[in-house]
Amino acid sequence: MNASLDTFEKYRGIYKAHQYKAQTSLSGEFNLSALNELRKHTIDGIHLVVAIKDNRGLLKFNNLTVNNRPIHITPGTGIKQFEEGFQHTLNVNQLNTLKPLAFDFNFLLQGMGKLQITPIGNTTTVTLHSSWPHPSFIGDSLPISSEISDLGFNATWESNTFSSNINQRFSRCIFENYRCASLFDSQMGVDLIDPVDHYVKSHRSINYSLLIVTLIFACFFFLELFQARPIHPIQYGFVGLALALFYLLLISFSEHIGFNLAYTLSTLASTCLLCLYVGGMLRNQKQGLLFGAALLTLYALLFGLLQAESYALLMGTLLCFIILSGIMLMTKNINWYEKSAELNQDQQPSTLWYENELQEKVKASHEE
Structure with a gap:
């Protein structure tokens, strides 16, 4: 089988789907010598069948031949396990069992996302090529050769009955109460994926949310520590x-x-809000601007992680290590007990004032 996939996209609202039109050439040979053993029986008919998962994908038939002769096909397969597809009825009396039966089918096939083939021949060769630059090879067998570039991909699979045990799987599917799961597991093909779309990037950014929130709260803690100004839990909230x-x-x-512009707008909105809030909370606009600059830097580093594919984990790990190292080096000379005592002393006057005021109110109520 040889197929050339021409990819395109269709939209429904804000959602899109990757589709393809595959100009497909399906050719091969059947060994008819086994028919000699069946001559003593009455043969009702022999059908050449091609099974398709969904007949709606069959757009056009270009050239269909058997032994270099054009043939007429009918829809359906006549097989309960594989109802969709097309078939051709062969004339038993005209078959020459001394020669192989050669077929060559050319048709246009349309699908969405994936193209998979079940290799039921004794030997099967599948070649797929397309201009799509992000293929994901799927199925029970990987291609024996493949080339992937920005201009597209070429891939070739080879299979035989010894490596796939396809004859036993096919017989079990046809004759043993529709046990076809193992036959479908032996498929080979390609999935036309978008490796880093905006949903995947958004999901990956959420995976880093714990790191971002932890670092921001750590910044607030250090502001509270070095400014000796308590920050209320509601402000943290x-x-x-x-x-x-x-x-x-x-x-x-x-x-x-789109993701890039959305990330820019979300970053600016979040940073401006927190910059104004921190500046007002600390009554120091300069510190608010410094906090905003640090937050922008953090979001920029996160954006770099999201753009990476193969090195995302490595870059994320190095970023965590660098940030943790910086915090540890900055705070290595801090006397934490002394800082805690200073915070407690700053909070004591306000606490005593509140207690004195409460006592005066209680005393006034008793006098009344």
């Missing part, structure tokens, strides 16, 4: 909500304007 809203903005925007 508002910051956490702003960080969570970043991912919601990212997913919703990316469905309409």
Whole structure:
């Protein structure tokens, strides 16, 4: 089998699907010597059958021949296990069992996403090529040779009955109560994937959300520590909500304007909000701007991780190591007990004031 896949995209609303039109050439030979053993029986008919998963994908038949003679085909296969496809009825009296029966079928096949072939011949060779640059080879067998570039791919599979045990699997499917799972598992083919689309990138960005939230809260903790200014848990909560809203903005925007632009807008929105909030909370706009610059740098590093395919895990691990190393080196000389005592002292006056005011109110109520 040889197929050339011409890929295109179709849209429904904001969603798209990868489709293809495959100009397919299916050719081979059948050994008819086994018919000699059946001559003593009455043969009702012999059919040459091609099974397709969905007949709606058969767009056009170009040239169909058997022994170099044009043939007429009928829809359906006559096999309950594989109902969709087409067939041709052979004249038993005209078959020459001393020569192989050669066939050559050329047709246009349309599908979505995947193209898979079940190799039921004693020897099978499949060649697929397309301009799609991101193939994912799927099935029980990988191609024996493949070339992938920005211009597309070429791949070739080879299979035989010894390596796939296809005869036993096919017989079990036909004669043993529809046990076809093992036959379908022996398929080979290609999946036309988009390796890093906006949903995949959004999902990967959420996987790093714990790292981002932890680092931001760590920044707040250090601000609280070095400024000796307590930060209320509600303020931590508002910051956490702003960080969570970043991912919601990212997913919703990316469905309409693409991931890169959506990431830029979400980053600017989240950074500006937190920059203004931190500056007002600390009553120091300069520190708010520094916090915003640090947040922009963090989001830029995350964007680089999301663009990577093969090195994402390595880059993420190195980033975590560098950030942790920086925090440890910055805080190696800090006396944590002393800092905690300073924070407690700063909080004591406000606590005593509150207690004194409460006592005065209680005393006034008793006098009344």
